[in-house]
Amino acid sequence: MLNLKSEPFRKSNPMMNLMNNLIYDLPAPVNLSILWNSGSLLGLCLMIQILTGIFLAIHYSPNTEYAFYSVVHIMRDVNFGWILRNTHMTGASLFFMCVYTHIGRGIYYGSYLRSMVWTSGTSLLLSLMATAFLGYVLPWGQMSYWGATVITNLLSAIPKLGDSLVSWVWGGFTVSNSTLNRFFVFHFILPFMMLALTAMHLAFLHDNGSNNPLGLSSGMNIIPFHPFFMLKDMVGFVVLLACTTFVSLLCPLLVSDPQNFIKANPMSTPTHIQPEWYFLFAYAILRAIPNKLGGVLAMTLAITVLYMMPTLHRNIMTGMSFYPASQIMFWIFLNSFFILTWLGSAPTETPFTEISQLATLIYFFLIISIPALGKPWDTVIFQNDPHINATNKTE
Template sequence: MTKNISIGSGAIYPVVKGTFYDLPCPANLSVWWGLGSLLGVCVAGQVLTGWFLSFYYTAHEDLAYSSVIFIMKEVNFGWLMRSFHINVANFMFVCLYFHVGRGIYYGSFRMYKVWATGVVLLLLVMLTAFTGYVLPWSQMAYWAAQVISSMVTAVPVFGGDIAMWVWGGYAVGNITLKRLFSIHFLLPFVILGVFFLHLIFLHVTGSGNPLGLDSECNLVRFHSFFTVKDLVGVSGGLLIVVFMISFYPYSLLDGGSFIACDYMETPASIHPEWYFLFAYAILRSVPNKIGGIVLLLLSILVLFVLPEIWCGKMEGFCFYPGCQFLFWTWIFNFIILTYVGSQGVDQPFVMAGEWGTIYYFLFFPLVGIMQHLEDTFSKKSQYAS
């Protein structure tokens, strides 16, 4: 495919040139295909600001919170770096969820290797976000670490031993914090590695497009057709981040994040960041602890099986009215689960979480059945005409 638009005398281009200049892309890509570039810029920004913050952060249970306050008040532009780090993390998850939604709607999951590495990236970013949330060792951070890390105790027979290995002792404490900081510092490098693997598979298979057509006869270079378009998207994203940093730098943080850790006082409500709330609602919807943990993991892992379920003649949901209806109701259900996860364990939120969980997983077999019915009906209509 690259031979159709290759330039120059050499047959092999450097990776950077092949990615940002000569990459052949379908000419009809919409603005939704710019989220990948925006996410790449977000990752770069997080790595740079995280590297800066690590200069002053101290991974010790008695000093972690104080070191964060020191960064905010004493370090030149420390408040800016931390605010940028926090808000870009939130903005990055918005882009990630839109990116996954676009991949489902337009059938990008049919390119299995690209899709699988993308799901792995989603899991890695979630793990990185959780370990980063714990590092300030504030009241909410400590108790969130206590609740999440205690889930491994549900593992039969070996649960207690696994928990002690994760904690580094008999309870969440100083060793746990050091381990989480090490993981948080190393994971971005793993993310970068998988990100480049994601790009390599994208080079091999080529990009999808809104029409889902074989577009090898209508390819254009990434530069300057899409670099300009992506730069506009990145500029818009940066404006949103700058606005958040300037006027609402910590509006997305829980109030417990501004209180030093107190081992003797449990907060009235413990819940994760907003981008984990849908999974938290799924976890709470199952009375059995281990069952809830299994569904929590499956809420992301189920994305791996979507390419196996889909066998439609068309590329994506956008060509099937029934599948479109299921998709948008699934998106609405995702929003409902996010809201339910932020509420207490009361009615009607408990029932809403249970029904929302059922539909979240039922969606995947339903779209397989729906596309089969629509293909069958379309074929019969053709014969009838």
């Protein structure tokens, strides 16, 4: 019987050697918790979205006259088309749930200190958000059309170039057939670019090694990824697939907007325009700033601020496991995120506007200060530690 891990076979088969290094013999810290499953779940979500998206694209027509009815055709006439579309819609929500869990874990445990891994991951987040926005426009319902109109119009806030950029993105003087065509093309291409970014993300991760809940050097406390963590990931896969199946079959319209079941009508504006739930926090920040350009900059900074976190870190320890005050601030930050998500679906009126402004202020203050909030604690605890003092002097 051929031993796939034998040295002669691995040398004669470079691909098997690569797979062995990436999965079988990959050293992993022994104390990884269930929160580290979110990375593999994101890979599964990406594959589900790509596969279901390819089959949906076969029957979709990127034309303003036929797009809405092609989606109806997929749901009613295509064999198992309903389950494909329901899975694609549900998969998008689960994708973002796993992404936000992954980012929250990275902030809490200081994973952003692996700067290349964190930078590639943030780029993946931006690619995912762009792909999700483009995909939301494709059904060509009322909320799809007006959501595209509102979001693309934000480019007009850019001084001098804004109006030209909006016309260039639209391919005309309004959201039209040209806009839908290019949105469909980019929605199809971006997931494959995300695959390339994912490969870079994993390469940087395996080069630097995984973080762990204590934020300490793993040293000799490492075990091979297979079979210990592979079995753990398999359990996560089963749970995610079960959740996807449950929601797709029993409540696929759980987070869908009723306005999107009406064909896009440029002559009729919905009373309340809002994006999908996973964009609501950014939308609330956008509306919290009275100035249009200021709102656009704040919304952009709410996501791109993640790039700055490695440079903002001032704590001696890596994560928040040893910083009680930082832990409290992290949960306040998390609550501000949830409150902003709720406010994004609320009307733009008192008192929701004022609460949005307060929650936005808390969000930015904490996400910028969390990497350095443990500095006073370090001063009290480590001030008499000769090892820490010696390290600081050499630095």
